[in-house]
Amino acid sequence: MAQISRRTLIKGAGALATAAMIGKPALAADKIKVGFIFLGPIGDYGWTWAHNKGREAIDAALGDKVETIYVENVAEDASAIPVIRDLAQQGCKLIFTTSYGYMDQTIQVAGEFPDVKFEHCTGFKRADNVSTYNSKFHEGRAVLGTIAGKMSKSGTLGYLGSYKVPEVVLGVNAFALAAQKQNPAATVKLVLIDSWFDPPKEAAATETLINLGCDIVTTHTDSPGPLQILEQKGLFGFGQGADMSQFAPTAHLTAIEDIWGPYYVARAQAIVDGKWASADTWDGFKEGTVMIAPYNPAVPADVVALADGVQAGYKDGTYNIFTGPIYAQDGTLKVKEGEVMADADLATIDWFVKGVESAS
Amino acid sequence: MSPEYIIAAIVTIVGLTTPILLAGLGELVVEKSGVLNLGVEGMMLVGAISGFGVTVLTFSPWLGVLGAAAGGAVASMLFAVLVLQLNSNQVATGLALTIFGTGLSSLLGLSFTGRIIVPFLSVFPDALAKNPIGRLIFGYSPIVYFALIMVPAVYWFLKSTRAGLILRAVGENDHSAHSIGYSVVMVRYAAIAFGGAMAGIGGAYFSMVITPMWAEKMTAGRGWIALALVVFAGWRTGRLLAGAYFFGFLMWLELFAKANGFGTTLPFLQVIPSQFWAAMPYVMTIVALTIISARGTAGSNAPACLGRPFLPST
Structure with missing residues (x-):
């Protein structure tokens, strides 16, 4: 079930660099790991809160096959690169980077980990292992x-x-x-x-x-x-x-x-089924x-x-x-x-x- | 611009200014005692959640403010023990306090996220704040008046009281103060606790007055502005008050410019990008520092022992 990462205790302020602590190693090695990079705190009752609801939807729908980990409060600068890389090194097969400002960082880390699939929210740069998704x-x-x-x-x-x-x-x-x-x-x-x-x-x-x-x-x-x-x-x-x-x-x-849940569940399911392919998705009212x-x-x-x-x-x-x-x-x-x-x-x-x- | 508009703008500026004024006053006293505490942001966050949490639990904003002061002071004691007892590096320890306070406030706030309280606004009868002039004078949270009262109080304390003189002596020459029998460490403990309490109340202004809710990192860097403010003010109380309102005015000006406020009133100012106003508090601090250093140490009001650990020879 939900593998909650340690909360990020270190914040970037002013010119200070942000560092972030990454979640605990997996307990159940047989589950597929899905990682999330969040911009704000999950308690912001807005953007990040909604993405976290989507993450919880994966836990609810695919909890027996997939486990999710996340890192919150990740700055939209070069300091995001080691955080994304760390999720990949922890064995995540699918990583959602949930803000526009992670675009180039996602592309860079995706180049280092060709076997890991990435999903970048609201961006426009794609690769064989990088999809983009957005909401209207x-x-x-x-x-x-x-x-x-x-x-x-x-x-x-x-x-x-x-x-x-x-x-x-x-x-x-x-x-x-x-x-x-x-x-x-x-x-x-x-x-x-x-x-x-x-x-x-x-x-x-x-x-x-x-x-x-x-x-x-x-x-x-x-x-x-x-x-x-x-x-x-x-x-x-x-x-x-x-x-x-x-x-x-x-x-x-x-x-x-x-409402990110249905998309996140579908993409995690695609990883489980081995059918994930790079795509650009831009859904709205029609798709829910x-x-x-x-x-x-x-x-x-x-x-x-x-x-x-x-x-x-x-x-x-x-x-x-x-x-x-x-x-x-x-x-x-x-x-x-x-x-x-x-x-x-x-x-x-x-x-x-x-x-x-x-x-x- | 109508007088109504100017008064409304002043009310906004007061809201932007009060937290940095409170935290800045506290930090000024800390620095006057010779200690540099860079943990203001962390103490503000601990104060913000303490004030909010106590208000949620007791339904009393007055107790909430006391809780905020206590929370900030307790957080500052962690710093105090490290730098005064163990003589750790003040800059590093202060930064650690900011990081720790951010994490601690997030942890404490977990069960308070998503809750709201009645904002701690004016306690004067509504009739007094009905017309614009009344609102200008009576339309604020009690915390605003507290901040304004603390300015002359701190000035008087530092300038005219025995305790204030001792505090300044400790900050200017800790060894001399020590040699004539004053406890440098105890004085600094008291100063750091005061600074923590003031930062805590400043933080509570965010969670109890401006946006009566708890959100992680809701102070959004104001602690750093308070630190810049102390330097900008040249460690003088009166200038701190003026500087705080000047910074508050610049923060408002940025938003006013962005909302195209100049479009109809002062169109020639439209050419200045709003980022210019946003950067001004920092630019002005650098300018102030440059002036201070150009004047040489004689013109500087910086405490001589600022940031230096106290290591008595005996």
């Missing part, structure tokens, strides 16, 4: 944008993000476009805080967005901190990565839930990777109907928020009327749509 979080953002566009009184929405990476840019654009479908004048103020997890900074950024007139703030960072600020101010927001309603029962309208948490009673029935409509549209393929006409921030036409952006273009997007207000 932006489909969920379209649902949140629909709710926000309809419920915002000021028409000024806040978006608290981490870094300008395609995942976040897609989220911002999907949110803004969906909000503008409900309220053509809606604008989205964007703050990227250069971190995935910094509760005090997330809180201060949320306050700043509120002070600048935003009455709904959605978060693309991993802590529930922003929701707690919105709760105190009597405003609304959304959970990120997991249902965060326990942290803000009134402010939490709904959340995008990341993205889910919307229960709606807060504060969401009116007509808004719930609209939000459910977006979800249903993604499931049956009739809805795609990236359907033209789409204009960039400076007003140039990026996608012509009736055209739909291809997945390949979405995966490398680096421009914001009209109505997004950001500085550098």
Whole structure:
């Protein structure tokens, strides 16, 4: 069953190097080992928490054949290389590296261990033994944008993000476009805080967005901190990565839930069966990777109907928020009327749509 | 920018400033006694979980703050025993305290993850904080007022009390203080405990006021900013207060710039990338250090025995 690794006691702070302690050696040598590299603590109630749920799904489904080990709080720099390498040396046959910033490190270690299979989350570099997988979080953002566009009184929405990476840019654009479908004048103020997890900074950024007139703030960072600020101010927001309603029962309208379990179980099963092959997977509502948490009673029935409509549209393929006409921030036409952006273009997007207000 | 907006911004800046002010004040007293404790981040985290945990268990935020102070102080004692009794290297031991405090707080926090408490906000009647001016004066957690009261208190203690004079003597010349009969080790124990308690309360400001929850590593490096702040302030209490608010202002400015706050108000400032503001606290600390060293030791307020183990000849 779950082979919990020792908790990482050593943290990187400032310019200090991060080191990480790796889990205990296996007790049952006959089980296939699957390793996980986590960005944050498993108790973040967001990104890493959701990935850990996926890991637990492997334990539940394949516990008699597979054992999982994980390392949390692994920095997205060169210090990740020895941590990934160590998992491979411990005999892991499959290693999930669960953040964008592990991309080159994963490719490098994969080159050293051709017999070990790797799965890199949200990246785009693949090899014979490296798959990539991602989730169409932006489909969920379209649902949140629909709710926000309809419920915002000021028409000024806040978006608290981490870094300008395609995942976040897609989220911002999907949110803004969906909000503008409900309220053509809606604008989205964007703050990227250069971190995935910094509760005090997330809180201060949320306050700043509120002070600048935003009455709904959605978060693309991993802590529930922003929701707690919105709760105190009597405003609304959304959970990120997991249902965060326990942290803000009134402010939490709904959340995008990341459901990694089915994918992780399928890939671990493929290792057991010897049928694993390198692939690129990008699932969304249709495959169940993205889910919307229960709606807060504060969401009116007509808004719930609209939000459910977006979800249903993604499931049956009739809805795609990236359907033209789409204009960039400076007003140039990026996608012509009736055209739909291809997945390949979405995966490398680096421009914001009209109505997004950001500085550098 | 409307006055309403400026007041709201000040409230945010106060929130950003208070934890580093508290931890910085504590560290200033520690350093004045001649000890360099780089474990501020670890002590803040232990304080954050102690304060949160005690509040969850007792439903009293006041006891929570006491718990945070006690937690930070207990954590600091580990450092104190190593550097004062065993004369270990202060830099290495301080870093070890940060690492240990991070791990200990994660361990203690396991059973508190996912729980919430009522934020420890203003205890004044709501009516007082209703209008913007009232909010500016009365709208804060008691911890904010405590931090502001501690600034003149520490100043007075160091400047005008016998105990403060002894503490400074220990920091400036430990052997002389020892030779006239003061216990260098006991004074430093007391200073380190005070520093731990203040860092603990600073950490509790995160877990009890800003985001009333526990999350691992939630202080996110503020302990290091507090350390930089002490150097920036040149070991002077008044300058520490000003520096803390200046750092808090810069942290707010980064977010304000990112939210395109300059877009409508001061468009000419838009050309400055927000990363510039983010880097400013560190740049300013280097500038302050450069000025201090350029002035030579006469202009420096750094305690002469800072970081040196005390090894009495007898």
